[in-house]
Structures are given as structure tokens and as C-alpha cells.
Amino acid sequence: MAGCVQAVAMASTGVSFTVSSSLSSTHACSVASEAAQAFVRADGGACKSSLRVLSSLSSSSKHSLKTFEGLRFSPLSAAAAVSEVKGLQMPAQGSEMGPRRTTSTTTVVTVYAGKSSPKLQGRKLRVAVVGGGPAGGCAAETLARGGVETFLIERKLDNAKPCGGAIPLCMVSEFDLPPEIIDRKVTKMKMISPSNVAVDVGRTLNDDEYIGMVRREVLDSFLRERAEKNGASIINGLFLRMEVPKDEESPYILHYTKFDGASKMGTPAVLEVDAVIGADGANSRVAKDIDAGEYDYAIAFQERIKIPEDKMEYYENLAEMYVGDDVSPDFYGWVFPKCDHVAVGTGTVINKPAIKKYQTATRNRAKDKIAGGKIIRVEAHPIPEHPRPRRASNRVALVGDAAGYVTKCSGEGIYFAAKSGRMCAEAIVQGSANGTRMVNESDLRVYLEKWDKKYWATYKVLDILQKVFYRSNPAREAFVEMCADDYVQKMTFDSYLYKVVVPGNPLDDIKLAFNTIGSLIRANALRKESQKITVG
Amino acid sequence: MVVYNDNANIFETVNSEQNQKTTLTEYFQANIDYPLAREEPDTEGVASVEGRKRKPSPLQRGGTLDGEQAEGKDPSAATLGKSKPLVTSGDKFSDPRWIKGTWDLTKFTKDAKVDWDAVINAEVLRRKWLEENPEASSNSEPVLFETSTVPWWAWVKRFHLPEAELLNGRAAMIGYISAYLVDAATGVGLVDQSNSFFGKLLLFITVCGVLLIRKNSDIANLRNLANESTFYDKQWQATWKDSKDTEKSGEQ
Numbered sequence: 001m002a003g004c005v006q007a008v009a010m011a012s013t014g015v016s017f018t019v020s021s022s023l024s025s026t027h028a029c030s031v032a033s034e035a036a037q038a039f040v041r042a043d044g045g046a047c048k049s050s051l052r053v054l055s056s057l058s059s060s061s062k063h064s065l066k067t068f069e070g071l072r073f074s075p076l077s078a079a080a081a082v083s084e085v086k087g088l089q090m091p092a093q094g095s096e097m098g099p100r101r102t103t104s105t106t107t108v109v110t111v112y113a114g115k116s117s118p119k120l121q122g123r124k125l126r127v128a129v130v131g132g133g134p135a136g137g138c139a140a141e142t143l144a145r146g147g148v149e150t151f152l153i154e155r156k157l158d159n160a161k162p163c164g165g166a167i168p169l170c171m172v173s174e175f176d177l178p179p180e181i182i183d184r185k186v187t188k189m190k191m192i193s194p195s196n197v198a199v200d201v202g203r204t205l206n207d208d209e210y211i212g213m214v215r216r217e218v219l220d221s222f223l224r225e226r227a228e229k230n231g232a233s234i235i236n237g238l239f240l241r242m243e244v245p246k247d248e249e250s251p252y253i254l255h256y257t258k259f260d261g262a263s264k265m266g267t268p269a270v271l272e273v274d275a276v277i278g279a280d281g282a283n284s285r286v287a288k289d290i291d292a293g294e295y296d297y298a299i300a301f302q303e304r305i306k307i308p309e310d311k312m313e314y315y316e317n318l319a320e321m322y323v324g325d326d327v328s329p330d331f332y333g334w335v336f337p338k339c340d341h342v343a344v345g346t347g348t349v350i351n352k353p354a355i356k357k358y359q360t361a362t363r364n365r366a367k368d369k370i371a372g373g374k375i376i377r378v379e380a381h382p383i384p385e386h387p388r389p390r391r392a393s394n395r396v397a398l399v400g401d402a403a404g405y406v407t408k409c410s411g412e413g414i415y416f417a418a419k420s421g422r423m424c425a426e427a428i429v430q431g432s433a434n435g436t437r438m439v440n441e442s443d444l445r446v447y448l449e450k451w452d453k454k455y456w457a458t459y460k461v462l463d464i465l466q467k468v469f470y471r472s473n474p475a476r477e478a479f480v481e482m483c484a485d486d487y488v489q490k491m492t493f494d495s496y497l498y499k500v501v502v503p504g505n506p507l508d509d510i511k512l513a514f515n516t517i518g519s520l521i522r523a524n525a526l527r528k529e530s531q532k533i534t535v536g
Numbered sequence: 537m538v539v540y541n542d543n544a545n546i547f548e549t550v551n552s553e554q555n556q557k558t559t560l561t562e563y564f565q566a567n568i569d570y571p572l573a574r575e576e577p578d579t580e581g582v583a584s585v586e587g588r589k590r591k592p593s594p595l596q597r598g599g600t601l602d603g604e605q606a607e608g609k610d611p612s613a614a615t616l617g618k619s620k621p622l623v624t625s626g627d628k629f630s631d632p633r634w635i636k637g638t639w640d641l642t643k644f645t646k647d648a649k650v651d652w653d654a655v656i657n658a659e660v661l662r663r664k665w666l667e668e669n670p671e672a673s674s675n676s677e678p679v680l681f682e683t684s685t686v687p688w689w690a691w692v693k694r695f696h697l698p699e700a701e702l703l704n705g706r707a708a709m710i711g712y713i714s715a716y717l718v719d720a721a722t723g724v725g726l727v728d729q730s731n732s733f734f735g736k737l738l739l740f741i742t743v744c745g746v747l748l749i750r751k752n753s754d755i756a757n758l759r760n761l762a763n764e765s766t767f768y769d770k771q772w773q774a775t776w777k778d779s780k781d782t783e784k785s786g787e788q
Binding site: 293329351392526 | 594596598601606608609610611612613614659660666672673676679681682684688771775
């Protein structure tokens with residue numbers, strides 16, 4: 001129905017301009033392009049109203065599961081990676097990728113938000129991206145390509161952030177990651193229940209599908225270097241604090257310590273910019289400076305263990321997930337293969353001080369498979385559980401972990417960080433008309449609205465899964481039992497790898513619902529029985 | 537055996553100029569080397585700062601719960617430490633009927649048919665054992681037993697029917713008493729009561745009440761469930777609530 005696309009343009013008093021679209025069908029896509037062509041570009045007047053069809057339509061229609069290639073240079077993946085920002089559709093100078101066919105069906109029209117975003121005289125819009133992880137790197141790249149003067153501030157250029165390191169397939173194509181970045185392609189997963197029932201997951205994957213395991217230092221530097229090639233300036237410095245301006249025109253003043261090699265401690269420096277993207281992770285200072293509010297977070301604790309060659313073969317392309325009360329009260333323990341060792345870890349929200357106990361339990365559960373190993377590194381990091389109450393304030397927006405975009409149940413954050421960085425940068429580029437105008441909060445809220453609309457369902461579904469299946473040991477047993485089902489595996493992997501929920505066969509869904517309820521009931525019945533029985 | 541490598545530079549150093557903790561690894565380093573400082577008694581004659589609250593550490597913030605709640609939403613007796621471990625010597629679970637990772641159904645026969653109740657009992661014991669003595673998962677001896685092996689009617693007979701009898705009994709008692717009281721009060725007989733909309737509504741409420749509220753704790757549980765299901769939504773909507781407030785204040 002044509003109702004899928006709504007363009008709400010407030011007339012001459014020019015309030016922010018919102019275009020919302022639904023992801024669901026290609027029918028909506030064709031309707032939307034007709035609607036876009038129907039809008040006339042009006043010259044003069046306080047509010048230039050032309051409409052841009054946002055990429056959520058074009059990219060979702062391209063994410064057809066049957067034709068997805070999974071490799072970087074296929075024409076389909078090039079089309080899928082097309083961004084809506086006009087500047088990005090031309091092959092970038094200096095990039096190694098070469099010309100790409102742009103088969104976008106979007107009609108390119110630009111949005112100007114705000115009635116009087118003043119045109120900047122004699123200079124481009126300056127934006128600082130604080131934090132150089134996936135979110136910061138992708139944001140800086142998109143900004144630089146869009147013609148904005150970009151500064152990326154990163155405190156440690158070789159930082160190996162403690163991380164599971166798993167990226168979905170769609171990230172490889174959407175962000176054009178070269179195959180060298182991926183250390184391992186995990187194609188099998190094992191889920192292990194509290195009573196050690198082990199289920200193999202991954203039978204439904206085809207040959208091109210995998211979960212990529214990356215080293216964070218490699219991924220982050222690749223993204224940052226690509227941003228630099230596109231024109232962003234990388235500053236090696238530690239962001240200290242930010243002075244918020246009193247009016248719409250004055251710049252933000254960022255105080256940071258520059259590590260330029262001259263002195264070991266670094267020299268204090270100051271940077272003036274018009275807008276800031278906070279991509280500095282779970283302990284974000286930018287978030288503190290704009291009073292973004294607190295969030296609940298899990299502590300993820302991980303030990304990197306080097307195990308003997310024959311044991312390493314078992315983990316060649318297999319990752320394990322342990323669930324149980326002993327391993328974590330509300331999360332899971334994992335064994336993920338890295339480049340030449342495994343990472344064994346666990347996490348929890350509600351019982352953080354006892355994390356060492358949970359880590360010991362995880363190691364014990366995997367004892368047979370990691371025997372003979374040596375712990376080479378111990379690391380821990382907070383993982384946000386939900387978004388901060390305030391994600392945008394005046395001309396500052398938060399992306400990635402700083403905003404709290406980590407899914408529950410699986411704790412996945414890399415893809416969402418990179419995607420939110422890109423979306424926020426695109427909103428800034430659009431709102432500033434490629435760096436020629438000042439932006440304001442309504443432009444940043446365009447990004448928030450787009451993000452919430454696109455990914456809210458994903459987050460909510462994972463939240464429900466976590467609440468239902470990580471609740472108690474019987475629920476975890478039922479969870480592992482359900483994972484043995486082929487339909488469940490297919491749905492799970494499809495939604496994880498491509499970030500698109502494909503509606504399955506309704507009959508299968510009903511069967512699945514019955515099986516889930518059956519499993520839960522059986523497991524709970526066994527538990528109640530065990531509480532009655534005392535073993536002598 | 538896993539060996540802890542003390543010499544590895546495993547923690548990020550903190551730049552003391554900034555006095556910032558950038559990751560929580562520093563906190564763990566502190567906990568390994570130095571126990572948490574104990575509170576010392578005040579000195580006589582020197583007043584301590586009134587109402588001074590120490591800011592909680594990162595491990596105490598961000599959703600951490602205290603006491604039994606910290607063990608999870610529905611923790612087992614083993615995690616709460618309420619039951620003693622069955623065996624402290626670290627024996628693995630073993631049972632003559634547990635063969636190659638699954639229950640051998642031929643060992644459970646009674647009158648030439650499988651005694652499903654005994655299978656359920658055996659599985660209950662196995663799970664209880666493992667809760668209290670968690671074992672390493674092993675590739676050479678994988679666990680293959682699935683609860684769906686036990687047929688549905690065995691589950692119904694064992695677990696559903698007794699409870700159903702109880703609930704039906706309660707519903708019948710409540711129904712009879714209410715019907716009697718309403719009849720005594722209004723003179724409306726049972727058949728006429730069930731014809732009225734109000735009567736049907738009360739009947740519905742009674743049935744739902746008997747089904748959902750079986751123990752006193754169920755009331756609190758239901759309320760918690762209702763809160764839980766909307767809490768995550770509220771957290772996501774918080775950023776929009778804020779923008780509405782600023783718009784309103786801008787218009788004033």
C-alpha cells in the first residue's frame with residue numbers, strides 16, 4: 001500500500017522533515033520511487049522541499065538471500081553497499097577498490113532540514129569524531145566522503161579492545177571489508193546446556209555463509225586508514241572534555257591531550273568544531289559531557305588461552321556457547337577461536353563482583369577441550385545493555401557502544417556500531433548539504449529516527465529471547481533443545497547474518513511455537529520434580 | 537592444566553595525568569593484588585563528613601543486584617548454595633542405565649513396557665547431580681538424551697493431571713460458593729446468573745484467577761513480568777521523551 005511511505009513536510013516555518021519507510025517489500029520500493037518522482041523541486045521559498053528515498057528500502061530489497069554472494073567484488077554486493085549519500089556513489093579517489101557499478105534505483109534528491117540552517121561562509125562544516133573504533137572509523141569515512149572536514153580523535157592507535165570479535169556476513173559486504181581482515185570463518189557453533197547436552201548449530205549454512213572472526217586492532221586500523229584516505233584527519237589524542245556552546249553558531253571546544261611523540265605525556269591541545277559524534281565506547285566521555293544518562297551494562301571477562309595444536313584443530317571453524325547457572329546468571333560463556341588461540345570468557349549484568357567465579361566455571365566446563373593451554377592475556381570490558389536515555393543533544397550525537405547499541409542475548413555490537421556511525425554521518429552530510437550548511441539537533445534526530453525504525457524489531461526480539469531463555473536452568477535446557485531444530489537454526493542464522501527478518505512459513509512458525517512451549521514445560525517440570533527430591 | 541602467565545603485560549596502563557580508568561581491567565588488577573580496604577573506626581572528637589557516600593565502583597553499578605537476586609531470576613538451589621553438593625570428590629555422574637550419553641530404555645521396562653515415570657525420575661536425578669557438580673562437557677562422551685523421547689502422554693499423566701485436578705477443585709469450590717452467595721443476595725438462580733454479561737465476566741475472572749494465581753508469590757511474579765515486558769521499550773523511548781520535553785519548553 002502506498003501508505004508505507006509517508007513524507008511529512010511542514011511548510012514554511014520549516015521544522016524537521018521526516019521520511020519514514022518500511023523495510024518489508026519490494027512493492028513498497030517501487031511505490032516509493034514513484035512518490036519521490038512526484039515531488040517537485042521548488043526553487044525559492046524558505047524551505048526547499050525535495051525528497052530523498054532512504055537507503056533502507058533499496059538495501060533491503062537487494063538483500064535477497066538466494067542471490068547473496070558473500071564475496072567482496074561481486075556486482076550484487078557492490079549494489080548492496082550503495083549508500084544514499086550522493087557523494088558516496090561515485091568511486092572515491094585514492095581508494096583501492098576501483099570503480100563500482102552503481103545500480104541504485106533511488107532518485108537522488110536532497111533534504112534540507114531546518115528553515116534557516118545558515119550557509120557556512122568560506123569554510124566547510126567541521127565535525128569531530130571522538131573514538132576510532134568501528135563506529136568512529138565508519139562515521140569519519142562517510143563524513144569525509146561527503147565533503148565535511150573531519151577530525152578523528154583516537155587515544156591508542158594499536159588498541160586491541162577486549163572483544164569477542166564476531167562479525168556477521170552483511171558487515172563484510174556493506175563495509176567492503178577485505179578478506180585479509182578475517183582471521184577465521186566460523187561455520188559451526190556448539191550450544192551446551194547446563195546438563196551438557198551439546199547441540200550442533202550450523203547445518204543449514206551454505207558454503208558462502210560464515211561468521212567472521214576478526215582481531216579488533218586489525219579491523220579498527222583498516223577502517224581508520226580508509227577514513228584517512230578519504231580525507232579525514234586522524235589525531236592521536238586522548239579526549240578530556242568538551243565545552244558546550246550557548247548558541248547555535250558557536251563551535252564546540254574539545255580539549256584533548258595530543259600524543260605527537262614530542263613528550264611521553266602528550267601536550268594539551270584544543271580543537272574547535274561545529275558538531276561532534278561520540279564514538280568513544282562504553283565508558284564514553286562525550287556521553288558524560290552531554291548528560292546522556294547512565295545505562296545498565298554487563299561485564300564481559302575473557303581470557304585468551306593458547307592451546308595445543310591438536311586441540312586447536314577442533315576449534316578450526318567452530319565456536320562454543322555454554323549456558324548455565326554456574327557459567328552466568330544472565331548471559332553465556334563462550335569459547336571463540338581467534339587467530340592462533342582461543343578466547344574463553346563469560347559475562348554478567350547482575351552479579352558483576354562474582355565474575356571470576358563464573359570464569360572459573362566456564363573454564364571447567366571446557367576443561368577437556370582446552371587442557372594443556374596457557375593463558376596469555378586477561379581482559380575485561382563493560383558491554384551496554386540498552387541505549388542511553390539521551391542519544392543526541394544539540395549538535396552532538398552518540399553512536400555505537402557510547403549510545404548503547406548492543407543487542408541482548410548475543411551481545412553483538414560491532415556491526416551496529418559501524419552501521420550507526422555511518423547512519424549518523426550520513427544524516428550530518430545530508431543535513432549540512434555536503435558540508436556547506438550548519439547542522440542542528442533535528443538533523444541528528446533524523447539519524448535516531450531512522451535507526452530506531454530500522455533496528456527496533458531486532459533489539460526487541462533479542463530482548464524477549466534473553467528474558468525467556470536465559471531465565472533459569474530449565475529455560476536454558478529448553479533453549480538448547482530448540483536449537484537442535486533445523487527451522488530454528490535457519491531463522492536464527494538468516495536474521496543474524498543479514499540483519500533482515502525474513503518471515504518464514506506460518507505453519508512452521510506454529511509448529512515452532514508448540515515445540516518451544518513443550519520444551520519449556522518439560523524442562524520446568526523436571527526442575528520442579530528435582531526440587532522435591534532430595535538425594536540421600 | 538592452565539598456567540597463569542604472571543609476566544605478560546596484560547593490563548592497560550592508566551595515564552595518571554588524566555586520572556581516568558579507561559577499562560575495567562585496572563579494577564581487576566587492583567582486586568588481585570590488594571584486598572578492598574576495610575572501613576576503619578572514626579577518631580574521637582573529629583567529626584566525619586555528614587552524609588558522605590562513596591561513589592560505588594564500576595562493579596557495583598550498572599544493574600548489579602545484591603544478595604539472592606544476584607544469582608538470577610530463577611536460580612537453582614545449587615547456585616544459591618542451599619543444597620550441599622552430592623559428592624565433593626569431583627566424581628562424574630554415573631548410573632548403570634546411562635549408557636553412551638543417553639538412557640538405555642531397555643533397562644526401564646516394567647511389564648514389557650517402558651516405565652516412563654522411572655525415566656523421568658532418572659533424568660531428574662541426573663540434572664540435579666549436574667547442577668550441584670558441574671562437569672566438563674566432553675566430545676568423547678557427548679550427552680545425547682532428549683526430553684522429547686518421553687512421549688507427551690507420560691508428561692501429561694505425571695505433571696499436568698494432578699495440578700489440573702487441584703485447580704479444577706478450587707474453581708468448583710469458588711464457583712459453588714459464589715453462585716450460592718449471589719443467589720442469596722439477589723435471588724437470581726444459577727442459570728440466570730450465567731445468562732447475564734456480568735455473570736459471564738465474573739466467571740472469566742475467576743477462571744483466570746485460579747489458573748494464574750496458584751501461590752501467593754504469583755501475584756508479585758505477574759506484576760514483575762508486566763514491568764519487565766515494557767521496561768526495554770521505555771529505555772529505548774527515553775531519547776524521544778526528552779526531545780518532546782525540549783520541544784514543549786521551546787514553545788513556551
